[in-house]
Amino acid sequence: MRQTTATPSSRLDPEPVARRDFLGIASLASMLSAMLLAGIGMLRLPKAAVLPSASKKFSVQLPESLPLGSPYVPPGRNVAVFRDAKGVYAMSLVCTHLGCIVKQAPDGFECPCHGSRFAPDGSVSKGPAPKSLPCLRITAAGDKFIVDEEVSVPADTRVQA
Amino acid sequence: MSDQSRSDSALRKFFTDLTRAPRRIYEAAFRSGAPVTDRTRSGFVFNNVFLHLHPVRTHRWSLRWTTTLGLGMASTAAFLIALVTGVLLMFYYKPYPDVAYNSIKDIHFVVPTGRFIRNIHRWSANLMVLMVMLHMVRAFYTSAYRTPREFNWLVGMGLLVVTLGLSFTGYLLPWDQLAYWAITIGANIAQSPRELTDALGVTSVVDVGGLQRQLLLGSDTVGEEALIRFYLLHVMILPLLIGVLMAVHFWRIRKDGGLTRPADADERLEPRRPDVYPVFTEAPQKTYQLAAIVRGRSSAVGRGPENTVPSMPHLFYAELGVLMVTTLVCLALSLAADAPLKELANPGVPENPAKAPWYFLGLQELVSYSAFMGGVGLPAIAVIGLGLIPFLDREQLGSGAWFGGPGGRWLAFRSAAFGLGLTLAIEVFAIRFGWIREWYPHVPQLVITVINPGTILALGYAAYSLWLVKRYNSARSGAMGLFTCAMCGFVVLTVIGTYFRGPNWGFFWSPADWPTH
Structure with missing residues (x-):
């Protein structure tokens, strides 16, 4: 028979995702998204908006x-x-x-x-x-x-x- | 002690230190001392940021010249020569239309040693392309791509592509007729996915081709923007990229356990002498790397240092030897033949025939049937196919031996005969009878994009290779057939494109038969 009584959680029990892991993953993700956006922004530069060729x-x-x-x-x-x-x-x-x-x-x-x-x-x-x-x-x-x-x-x- | 004598001794010490300073600077830079014992020879390698891409000790099998033929080192040497001469050329080269042409002319006719340096640059670049290709052929036929070296094979593919990119971007810089029209064709090949999107009627929505061309040229024609972009790629972006890839490539050789060698390499070198005891007799799951013995699954696990020699001097002297030979070949070629310079680029009159650099003439031959398939589709299939080889051939039989694996040398020979025969047959047919457009002028382009000599060749090679997989019950045999056929196709198409194509891309047995125009 399964134990149904919930054990009272303690501040000292391990968390499902450790707080430091969460902060680490979040900061890594924010850095990666910032770099991705910066990368896309930089790729925008070489695509010329005005073509320098003579009038057609x-x-x-x-x-x-x-x-x-x-x-x-x-x-x-x-x-x-x-x-x-x-x-x-x-x-x-x-x-x-x-x-x-x-x-x-x-x-x-x-x-x-x-x-x-x-x-x-x-x-x-x-x-x-x-x-x-x-x-x-x-x-x-x-x-x-x-x-x-x-x-x-x-x-x-x-x-x- | 009196003040007088103390100041005397401090002064004496000052002068002694001053005379010793050069020696101490040397010792501070090279801490391990002269490489005279095995210990100092190790330190010579791993205390040096450049040399430590190499292993400290090299297996004697790797030093046999039939293992590599020195092709990888020759590629590196050609790159270094091109790097040095390229930097020298940058003193005078000006990347602006017409001015560029004049500056190359100055380099050729006025600048001291300019013509010689430009010749060396040109020859070393060509030699590098050739050596990189041969190096890939060597790695393939000795099964050097197999696990754990799959990733390094992929890095090698990257190096091949960047090498071709470096050579191609350099082709525009002289701004002569040859350059201008080769780049016009190249840029339109980049645009050729339009052939597919036009046929599907989606170009107005997805125009990959147009975007590629515009990014490459910075304009809709080959002009000043295109020249500065090619210059930037040639002197900055691609050299940086190739430097990074080369560092990874060399370092991975060490990390993958040195060069690939047959399982019985040690016995084939010589039987173990009675006074030599193996470091590991039970082959534990540990690795002897540098000095630490650690657990791991790197390729050095369970291997002792038997049959290895210190890389200093054995490996390094061999490498320097290849560097000297490569330099000698470049110098000899540069004395024998000048790098070409045609008339100033003229956007109104194409060079006839307008030929790309030799290593692209096989593709140009395919492009003369379908721009998209010859220029983008088939090269992409070739690069993807080459990259997949190590992940499909998971066998171990025959690793490290030339033409190892089921079928062996005889299979390579038969595949070459098949590849040469099929390529020649299709080319002869297409040259003699033309292609679909001539028989049915109103056929949709999509039909020609799908059915052209290039795709038929690719399908023929693939079918032959699948048959080999079944016949020998081995993925390696199939890979051998496919690779050999593809190489033969490359050679045949390149030779036809180089020697037998003349004005209007017509077939001529010799340039003497070209019509006068």
């Missing part, structure tokens, strides 16, 4: 003599601007695989780094590139055009001068 919007003046369907690459930009029968459009020249700059080839574009090939409309025809070259938003502004590299538009979008 720029204006282009197409040369009068630009033949239909041949690219005009504004100096310092990895974008080709074309004029065809239906209007003007801009296409990114940055390969969607690993960011090399594609070159125009007889049957479209080719990437020098890993051999991706793109059709003249930017769609992938060979190699590792996962996506087509995006067409970029272009708007007419007087006799110039404004290209926004950050906004892509459907491949058949054209603007009129």
Whole structure:
């Protein structure tokens, strides 16, 4: 038969969690959480809030003599601007695989780094590139055009001068 | 005694102490005296903060040159050479776009001995990568990762990754065409988890790839922010990290009972002489460490110091020998070939072909099918797989012997034949017939991410290795097959990427066949 009478607790009996252990664990936990928070705070620093790269919007003046369907690459930009029968459009020249700059080839574009090939409309025809070259938003502004590299538009979008 | 004579003797004592001061400074620094007896040789090691990472006594098996081939020490030596030459280069190097290129040019053409020092830095870095890899191969084939050395194998994996990181971050610093485009590709590989998140349509919510790239570059293009970040990683963060890991790695060797050796190493060295009595005849559960005999479950429990020799001079002289040979090789290579420096980085025109450093060209070959699988997925699987080896192979048969375990040398040879054959077959197929995108241009990217030469190779190796586990009824045999296949795959892909890939990553038998452009 089980003993049911509760033994009167004494100040000298061992506690389930010793007082000093509790204080020790609590202070250790507070130190670890403080260090964790500090660590997260420090990791926040390297993630830049403002990117130092040049503006992604720029204006282009197409040369009068630009033949239909041949690219005009504004100096310092990895974008080709074309004029065809239906209007003007801009296409990114940055390969969607690993960011090399594609070159125009007889049957479209080719990437020098890993051999991706793109059709003249930017769609992938060979190699590792996962996506087509995006067409970029272009708007007419007087006799110039404004290209926004950050906004892509459907491949058949054209603007009129 | 008169005042006069007392001051005389104090003065004499002052001058005597002054003449003895250099000797006493030396004795204060090195308390144990000249290492001429076994006792002072012990003190020489454990009284020295640097040397005490080593054991006081070394087993004679560890000193046979076929045990390690000196590869670990050669890695360390190459690191030390790169450290010294790297600090020297920092006198002139300026981490800012274009200025960086000019400062490297100054180092190359104007700074006294600059070209030589830069060559040594470049060669020692390459040598370090090679030695670290060979050291891992050695540790694997002698089963040196087995218990109680599992943790040190993991530290070794960390050292391999940091070594590659050090080498890769150094690649950008010259700011030439080679550097710029290798880092552009590298940063986009860091971004390649997008290939997966795009395919699943969750990039707008979870963009791991974009975050990695932005943290690495500090921008969305390779520019001044990227250069200073790579510089910081190269000269500060990674060297500190590798220093800590190296200290742990060396100290753990001692704590894990020295280098791994076969169970019958003592008999194979020589039979015990009749006048030598073992310290422990009953192999009690106690350990002979330094001078104390304590209970414990460290690997030295129950082992006496038989067949060990003092580390000073036997181990240290061997290490210094490897250091000298490594230095000699670096100097010879630096005299023979200059570190390359191409034209100034041009963000508008990629280098063609744009090749990563040689040890990444195997991955670049895989990346030319799928950026995510080749650049992130398969390397992660490889590192995790390597790390798991000691926890899956819990056997003891053949520890410490080259190609020990069921199957042995013959199994390694057959696995190499299988690995070489499979890798070559898939590469030949992919080079000859192309891959899925060429046959079905509109197939979803996810299909190619999952089915590409890299994943097929990994699956082939894994299947072969599982068959070996069954065939030999041994996890070690499976590990041997998998590791050997992976090494063969690495070698084949690296050789193809280095020698047989040209402009547009096309296949060419020789650079002489490259089209002019």
